[in-house]
Amino acid sequence: MKITNQIQSVMAPPVSLANALKARCPDHLTLLDLSQAVPGYPPSDDILEAAAKALTDPLTHKYAPALGLAELREAHATQMNVKPEQVAVTAGCNQAFAVAMQCLAQQGRKVVLPTPYYFNHQMTLQMQGFEIVPWPCRSDMSPDFDSLPSLITPDVCAVVLVSPNNPTGYTSAPDAIRSLLAQCESWGIHLILDSTYQDFVPPEQRFIPGVYDRLIQVYSFSKAYAMAGHRVGSLIGPQALIEQAEKVIDCWAICAPRLGQHMALAGIQMAQDWLRDWRGRIEQRERLLRRAFQSLPGYDIVASGAYFAWMRFDADVDSVSMATHWIEQRGTMALPAAYFGSDQPALRLAFANIDEAGIDELARRLGEGIQL
Numbered sequence: 106m107k108i109t110n111q112i113q114s115v116m117a118p119p120v121s122l123a124n125a126l127k128a129r130c131p132d133h134l135t136l137l138d139l140s141q142a143v144p145g146y147p148p149s150d151d152i153l154e155a156a157a158k159a160l161t162d163p164l165t166h167k168y169a170p171a172l173g174l175a176e177l178r179e180a181h182a183t184q185m186n187v188k189p190e191q192v193a194v195t196a197g198c199n200q201a202f203a204v205a206m207q208c209l210a211q212q213g214r215k216v217v218l219p220t221p222y223y224f225n226h227q228m229t230l231q232m233q234g235f236e237i238v239p240w241p242c243r244s245d246m247s248p249d250f251d252s253l254p255s256l257i258t259p260d261v262c263a264v265v266l267v268s269p270n271n272p273t274g275y276t277s278a279p280d281a282i283r284s285l286l287a288q289c290e291s292w293g294i295h296l297i298l299d300s301t302y303q304d305f306v307p308p309e310q311r312f313i314p315g316v317y318d319r320l321i322q323v324y325s326f327s328k329a330y331a332m333a334g335h336r337v338g339s340l341i342g343p344q345a346l347i348e349q350a351e352k353v354i355d356c357w358a359i360c361a362p363r364l365g366q367h368m369a370l371a372g373i374q375m376a377q378d379w380l381r382d383w384r385g386r387i388e389q390r391e392r393l394l395r396r397a398f399q400s401l402p403g404y405d406i407v408a409s410g411a412y413f414a415w416m417r418f419d420a421d422v423d424s425v426s427m428a429t430h431w432i433e434q435r436g437t438m439a440l441p442a443a444y445f446g447s448d449q450p451a452l453r454l455a456f457a458n459i460d461e462a463g464i465d466e467l468a469r470r471l472g473e474g475i476q477l
């Protein structure tokens with residue numbers, strides 16, 4: 106069988122690579138899993154009740170409108186300060202990103218991608234034939250806004266920003282995002298803003314979109330409402346984009362899962378206190394993690410926020426070797442910087458996955474320092 110080079114050259118899904126590595130966890134240690142960012146707790150009772158109720162409605166088992174249930178589009182639009190016509194409900198945020206880029210895809214076009222990047226953005230862009238222009242972060246993992254203008258050429262159609270960031274945890278201030286958007290407008294290109302983790306930072310640190318010609322925002326219900334398996338996300342942008350996106354969604358999935366849409370709606374309407382409570386607990390995990398790492402020899406948390414910490418190590422090995430060492434010697438799985446396109450000696454820790462006891466255990470396992 107002849108598979109195109111375009112697909113063959115895309116990296117294997119990093120989460121699958123990590124899952125294979127997990128098999129190397131020694132028998133005497135319980136796996137501490139800091140690899141895939143996935144809530145370790147179930148959806149709120151309100152969401153589960155809404156799901157149970159929806160299951161008994163025959164309509165739930167039919168297709169939904171391609172752009173999503175009207176009630177969900179309305180409720181989400183209010184949350185995001187846009188009109189319902191500017192919202193498409195998608196089968197997860199990854200699909201929203203791919204749909205948006207499909208609408209912008211054109212032979213020979215370039216996209217500026219902050220590095221380290223979220224691997225599925227890089228993979229999607231590569232599959233769709235975009236040329237990626239890497240935009241290296243500063244040493245504190247913040248976006249280097251000063252270096253950006255030198256990367257903008259006539260064939261660049263978009264700049265991507267993930268805030269709060271995966272993999273670094275760095276959260277860009279709303280003012281910084283606003284001025285980036287103004288710059289993109291002046292260059293006549295789009296800003297693609299991935300806000301998957303926005304609910305895990307305090308409201309004053311969030312960028313509230315509003316109506317802009319050049320802003321395309323993608324969002325996920327997976328993390329905020331602990332419903333990753335139900336595949337609901339959103340694409341928010343100018344109405345003209347959403348009208349074209351409907352064609353892509355219709356061909357790729359017809360609609361986002363209808364049961365998940367009922368759960369997302371219940372989340373918006375009934376789970377805000379629950380969500381705030383979880384944000385508080387995860388912020389506490391971040392504080393504990395940072396405190397624990399202050400006394401761990403050879404490791405340094407360079408940036409953290411929302412779900413992730415970016416941790417540098419002081420050893421003369423590459424990040425994949427360090428991740429392998431961690432799983433084999435410490436029974437701990439974290440993703441190497443290499444999976445995010447970075448050659449830094451660093452690992453990404455999805456600290457939100459583990460509770461306070463898990464953080465204590467992590468500190469205990471790493472306490473002996475790096476012994477390769």
Ligand SMILES: Cc1ncc(COP(=O)(O)O)c(C=O)c1O
Nearest residue numbers: 197198199223271301325327338
């Ligand atoms: C930055 C970012 N965008 C999108 C996604 C995917 O979200 P979804 O589950 O809604 O497809 C993730 C998941 O890890 C992510 O980290």
